[in-house]
Amino acid sequence: MSTRITEYSVGDLARLSGLTVRTLHHYHAVGLLPPAHVAANGYRVYRRAELERLQEILVYRQAGLPLAAIAEALAGGPDRAARLRRHRQTLVDRARQVSASLATLDRILEQLSGDRIVTDQDLYAPFDPARQQAYEDWLIATYGPEMAEAIAASRAHLATAPDGMAARMAELKTIEADLVAAFTAGHDPAAALARHRDWVAAMWGRDCPPQAYAGLADLYGAHADFVARYEALAPKFSHWLPQVMRDWAARQPG
Amino acid sequence: MSTRITEYSVGDLARLSGLTVRTLHHYHAVGLLPPAHVAANGYRVYRRAELERLQEILVYRQAGLPLAAIAEALAGGPDRAARLRRHRQTLVDRARQVSASLATLDRILEQLSGDRIVTDQDLYAPFDPARQQAYEDWLIATYGPEMAEAIAASRAHLATAPDGMAARMAELKTIEADLVAAFTAGHDPAAALARHRDWVAAMWGRDCPPQAYAGLADLYGAHADFVARYEALAPKFSHWLPQVMRDWAARQPG
DNA sequence: ATGCGGCCTGCCGCCGCGTGAGGGTCAAGC
DNA sequence: GCTTGACCCTCACGCGGCGGCAGGCCGCAT
Numbered sequence: 001m002s003t004r005i006t007e008y009s010v011g012d013l014a015r016l017s018g019l020t021v022r023t024l025h026h027y028h029a030v031g032l033l034p035p036a037h038v039a040a041n042g043y044r045v046y047r048r049a050e051l052e053r054l055q056e057i058l059v060y061r062q063a064g065l066p067l068a069a070i071a072e073a074l075a076g077g078p079d080r081a082a083r084l085r086r087h088r089q090t091l092v093d094r095a096r097q098v099s100a101s102l103a104t105l106d107r108i109l110e111q112l113s114g115d116r117i118v119t120d121q122d123l124y125a126p127f128d129p130a131r132q133q134a135y136e137d138w139l140i141a142t143y144g145p146e147m148a149e150a151i152a153a154s155r156a157h158l159a160t161a162p163d164g165m166a167a168r169m170a171e172l173k174t175i176e177a178d179l180v181a182a183f184t185a186g187h188d189p190a191a192a193l194a195r196h197r198d199w200v201a202a203m204w205g206r207d208c209p210p211q212a213y214a215g216l217a218d219l220y221g222a223h224a225d226f227v228a229r230y231e232a233l234a235p236k237f238s239h240w241l242p243q244v245m246r247d248w249a250a251r252q253p254g
Numbered sequence: 255m256s257t258r259i260t261e262y263s264v265g266d267l268a269r270l271s272g273l274t275v276r277t278l279h280h281y282h283a284v285g286l287l288p289p290a291h292v293a294a295n296g297y298r299v300y301r302r303a304e305l306e307r308l309q310e311i312l313v314y315r316q317a318g319l320p321l322a323a324i325a326e327a328l329a330g331g332p333d334r335a336a337r338l339r340r341h342r343q344t345l346v347d348r349a350r351q352v353s354a355s356l357a358t359l360d361r362i363l364e365q366l367s368g369d370r371i372v373t374d375q376d377l378y379a380p381f382d383p384a385r386q387q388a389y390e391d392w393l394i395a396t397y398g399p400e401m402a403e404a405i406a407a408s409r410a411h412l413a414t415a416p417d418g419m420a421a422r423m424a425e426l427k428t429i430e431a432d433l434v435a436a437f438t439a440g441h442d443p444a445a446a447l448a449r450h451r452d453w454v455a456a457m458w459g460r461d462c463p464p465q466a467y468a469g470l471a472d473l474y475g476a477h478a479d480f481v482a483r484y485e486a487l488a489p490k491f492s493h494w495l496p497q498v499m500r501d502w503a504a505r506q507p508g
Numbered sequence: 509a510t511g512c513g514g515c516c517t518g519c520c521g522c523c524g525c526g527t528g529a530g531g532g533t534c535a536a537g538c
Numbered sequence: 539g540c541t542t543g544a545c546c547c548t549c550a551c552g553c554g555g556c557g558g559c560a561g562g563c564c565g566c567a568t
Contacts, residue, residue: 099349
């Protein structure tokens, strides 16, 4: 059984990959994907290594990277899997961008729906976070302190929009990581529990007194959703967490 | 107190909006943003209406629409807020695309991490959902039924990696946007509910049978966490959602 | 009158290909 | 050997959305 090296023409590879011949010509011309060799008749010949390289190019292309950036990424170390894992962060950042665009649109819709004066310069504030802050300061100064509440209520609404949710979930992840560390290492979880209680209050948009926090502990211990989530973090963690939450709540004033 | 009409030169507007003079020239040349008028000296003069039109252009531009598509969107009815609300769906679709790109990358990382044979044609399967399904069917047929479990386990592992959470939350947002649309427009939410159930199952790492889904509806309706989140999406949505979830679960087999 | 910052139009260039012109190569069939 | 059809090649123009610059006019201050 001999090992055959499979070779492909440019048309073969175009069909395999879903690209056009023209694109593969272009990628050769710019040095992004040279063929294995060029035959005596001038035809391009591609082999497995080129196919794998093209697969990676397609990943970066799908994410919208310019070809120069793709070439850089391909040169970013010998381990393909490591390169692709590194690239994953780019995609996550892209997801955040889309979320930010949604937030911008929501702020503009808010401008349209209110009866407040929107100055010419403030039309473009939603596209720039620093100017948005200045705009909000001006709103409060102009219309009075109850405007701060309206902005906060609006922001609470926006905080549950995609970009805000990602930040909140990221925060929850760090709190849970600290709780798991306390559980596995036998440390005092009080500080992490306080942060968790604050997180819950922010999520609710109101305070979370000790009785409510103890009630939440009951829910965590009793509901399959939460048990599944916490068991996935560490075995038996789903039993431990409600207990320390109740103990911690019992020690709080009020 | 006389009402003054504020007029801006092209340079004024470039500074206000963060664009370049060249860009505003271009937008005039292609008819996208004509000035209010051109003065006797040839200088462009912009007023409030142009400023508002440009704000809307920037929203569509930020979402990556070509200028021709932006012109179409601007011509899509006299009510600006309605146009922008319609556009929100485009952004939600963009979020879907990013999620799909993450899924493609995850599948390729999966190819790299296994010891299984990856044929030349299967290198490009992850970029095409129909071919990916055929590839997974082939893997199961070649390596046996435990391969199905390995695929599912690998996928579940990737989904709960820390940065996988952003994609999951982006996906949840699109599902919720569709549910809210169904709620406000009075459409049938069944398709969105099916996707939501699938999302929950993926989140749990196991199936979500109808009873469990109905139980989840109870949790959503009873717990302040979820009520707060859903009220922020649309008033009364937190009452409607558990109901349609329970109704939908009651209609499922099993 | 001069200088400076702003305005104007015109034009070339960039990036990543799509498209088509004109011509060579290869293999099968007659 | 010749013909035919599918494939290959290079070259070059074009597209969309501007960036950048040249050359020249405008308006205001000194």
